[in-house]
Amino acid sequence: MTRIAFIGAGNMATALIRGLLNSGHTATSIRATDPYAPSLDAMRALGVAADDNNAAAVAWAEVVVIAVKPQMAREVLTPLAGQFTGKTLISICAGLPCAFFEGVLGDVAVVRAMPNTPALVGLGATGLYATAAVSDAGRGAADALFNAGGVARWVESEALIDAVTAASGSGPAYFFALIEAMIQGATALGLDSDTAKQLVCQTALGAAQMTLSEDASPTELRTRVTSKGGTTAAALERFEDGDFNATIQAGMQAAYARAQELAAQS
Numbered sequence: 001m002t003r004i005a006f007i008g009a010g011n012m013a014t015a016l017i018r019g020l021l022n023s024g025h026t027a028t029s030i031r032a033t034d035p036y037a038p039s040l041d042a043m044r045a046l047g048v049a050a051d052d053n054n055a056a057a058v059a060w061a062e063v064v065v066i067a068v069k070p071q072m073a074r075e076v077l078t079p080l081a082g083q084f085t086g087k088t089l090i091s092i093c094a095g096l097p098c099a100f101f102e103g104v105l106g107d108v109a110v111v112r113a114m115p116n117t118p119a120l121v122g123l124g125a126t127g128l129y130a131t132a133a134v135s136d137a138g139r140g141a142a143d144a145l146f147n148a149g150g151v152a153r154w155v156e157s158e159a160l161i162d163a164v165t166a167a168s169g170s171g172p173a174y175f176f177a178l179i180e181a182m183i184q185g186a187t188a189l190g191l192d193s194d195t196a197k198q199l200v201c202q203t204a205l206g207a208a209q210m211t212l213s214e215d216a217s218p219t220e221l222r223t224r225v226t227s228k229g230g231t232t233a234a235a236l237e238r239f240e241d242g243d244f245n246a247t248i249q250a251g252m253q254a255a256y257a258r259a260q261e262l263a264a265q266s
């Protein structure tokens with residue numbers, strides 16, 4: 001089984017590791033590093049060896065996932081330069097281009113990945129891009145890692161990873177915000193919070209599942225719910241008063257621009 005080390009054992013690494021374990025990857029083939037003791041304890045509770053020795057983890061691993069904040073990546077990786085020969089580095093850092101890792105580390109085969117936190121429950125969505133230096137085995141390891149926690153799609157150009165970031169990397173937060181607002185709306189109308197949560201979340205699941213499985217566009221599916229002169233039309237008209245569609249598009253453009261800023265600042 002591929003030996004995978006995670007540098008940084010925060011939110012996203014935890015989601016990926018739990019996805020791996022749930023899919024049958026053995027805990028002894030995973031290792032994690034972090035300077036924060038409670039994060040190490042959380043890893044050990046999953047049966048994963050954890051400490052703060054990044055160099056030892058890299059030396060042990062065949063695949064290294066860099067899962068620190070983009071702003072920390074240079075400081076964390078600089079002491080590891082020259083230690084990646086024959087290994088695959090998978091970066092999940094928003095914005096940072098493959099060239100950044102090649103510049104800091106020297107000889108390294110880089111996969112850029114943009115996963116999301118629903119990997120924690122096996123429903124993650126990941127975009128992947130590999131440089132020419134990545135071997136078939138390296139691509140296979142990335143495929144296996146991200147398909148373990150959901151679905152993974154390779155994109156044709158590296159620039160598209162920033163689009164993936166704006167769509168699905170940050171995307172769970174958009175849906176959480178909508179779910180949060182809908183639960184608040186339902187409780188304001190008298191539903192108890194448990195009932196509101198159950199109904200709103202089941203509705204989100206159902207809408208997503210229908211969009212994937214029905215032979216109809218989201219526009220058509222929306223139209224089928226929207227009776228002329230009915231309740232849905234009343235709600236959607238109100239959403240459009242607030243420029244709902246344009247607001248979502250503008251938010252995604254802002255996420256995309258921020259990914260590019262992170263690259264420029266690296």
Ligand SMILES: NC(=O)C1=CN([C@@H]2O[C@H](COP(=O)(O)OP(=O)(O)OC[C@H]3O[C@@H](n4cnc5c(N)ncnc54)[C@H](OP(=O)(O)O)[C@@H]3O)[C@@H](O)[C@H]2O)C=CC1
Nearest residue numbers: 008009010011012033034036067068069070092093094115
């Ligand atoms: N959260 C998400 O939904 C997604 C995040 N990402 C990307 O994943 C990366 C991690 O994000 P996220 O998990 O949210 O962030 P977190 O802050 O939760 O995790 C980063 C972890 O790295 C640790 N760390 C800091 N310095 C070191 C070091 N020298 N060696 C090892 N570990 C170190 C941090 O410890 P400490 O807290 O003590 O500093 C922290 O626990 C980011 O680059 C982000 O862009 C990508 C897709 C989705």
Ligand SMILES: O=C(O)[C@@H]1CCC=N1
Nearest residue numbers: 093094165169170171
């Ligand atoms: O907000 C962020 O920067 C990270 C990247 C995508 C999701 N979380």
